[in-house]
Amino acid sequence: MRDRKLEKQLEEKRALLREKGVVLTTPRLIILEYLFENPIHPTAEEIYNSLKRRFPSISQASIYNTLKLFTKLGVVTELMIEKEKARYDINTTPHAHFKCIKCGRIYDVFEVPLPQREEISGHKVLTTQLYFYGICQKCVQS
Amino acid sequence: MRDRKLEKQLEEKRALLREKGVVLTTPRLIILEYLFENPIHPTAEEIYNSLKRRFPSISQASIYNTLKLFTKLGVVTELMIEKEKARYDINTTPHAHFKCIKCGRIYDVFEVPLPQREEISGHKVLTTQLYFYGICQKCVQS
DNA sequence: GTATGTGCAAAACCTTTGCAGGTTA
DNA sequence: TAACCTGCAAAGGTTTTGCACATAC
Numbered sequence: 001m002r003d004r005k006l007e008k009q010l011e012e013k014r015a016l017l018r019e020k021g022v023v024l025t026t027p028r029l030i031i032l033e034y035l036f037e038n039p040i041h042p043t044a045e046e047i048y049n050s051l052k053r054r055f056p057s058i059s060q061a062s063i064y065n066t067l068k069l070f071t072k073l074g075v076v077t078e079l080m081i082e083k084e085k086a087r088y089d090i091n092t093t094p095h096a097h098f099k100c101i102k103c104g105r106i107y108d109v110f111e112v113p114l115p116q117r118e119e120i121s122g123h124k125v126l127t128t129q130l131y132f133y134g135i136c137q138k139c140v141q142s
Numbered sequence: 143m144r145d146r147k148l149e150k151q152l153e154e155k156r157a158l159l160r161e162k163g164v165v166l167t168t169p170r171l172i173i174l175e176y177l178f179e180n181p182i183h184p185t186a187e188e189i190y191n192s193l194k195r196r197f198p199s200i201s202q203a204s205i206y207n208t209l210k211l212f213t214k215l216g217v218v219t220e221l222m223i224e225k226e227k228a229r230y231d232i233n234t235t236p237h238a239h240f241k242c243i244k245c246g247r248i249y250d251v252f253e254v255p256l257p258q259r260e261e262i263s264g265h266k267v268l269t270t271q272l273y274f275y276g277i278c279q280k281c282v283q284s
Numbered sequence: 285g286t287a288t289g290t291g292c293a294a295a296a297c298c299t300t301t302g303c304a305g306g307t308t309a
Numbered sequence: 310t311a312a313c314c315t316g317c318a319a320a321g322g323t324t325t326t327g328c329a330c331a332t333a334c
Binding site: 023025026028057058061062065083084 | 315317318324
Binding site: 165166167168185186187202203206207210226227228 | 322323324325326332333334
């Protein structure tokens, strides 16, 4: 049985999509659900592999299309913390991220605030990403 | 005739490479020079296209190998400010970057300091990247 | 001379695209 | 029903790899 709080957040995002005139198709709904239930900053491939077990007909194209749409609408944040591939974060509250260069884990960082700037040297700021790289607590210990 | 200050910086980086036991081959030297003379955060492709005019025998593989080596040694910083491809910055002094989502220009940002943290939630921090995205001054005006 | 690096071409990998068929509102 | 979306397969673009030859020290 699903967490009530999570269910409420999900409904909020669904409402946001409806407001924006987005058609609520099966791929979009199950990807949204997946992101809430797996807030581990998954890649498109991880989402695809997990979902195709339960929904064998889903395609890679739909995963990529949906993630791109969600990013454009601000429903998810696309992280470019890795060179190879994008990762997706359903938590769109501004926050930093830490990537362990040893184990590859990615952590949310709420301890260090993002610089909140509307303008820098005459440039209008719309979004901000702050990435830290190093050795995570688990890898430091071992 | 080349700037004397630039020549000095170049010699410093060459010395750093020698110290680290890196063989100073032609591709490595000309890429280093290129980066100093073109501090525009070029991509591997841009470097390749520019250099092959003067050194037709240079290969893509050498560009990629060299950039990876330089990044590992801390001679350049690899920017993941764009999803599609990496960009390289010879200025390894910690600083932020701004990318214009309209024209694609990438600016150095010295006005906003990077958070200087050695440790976050028990994780050991080694490097930090701060990226701003928005509309640049030139695009705002037009 | 020997370890190390280069150049070439092909492969690997992530992401996008075109289009016929299907689904949502 | 009409607009929009999905799934499939192929293509596109960046980066990596294997190997014979070449080069730096």
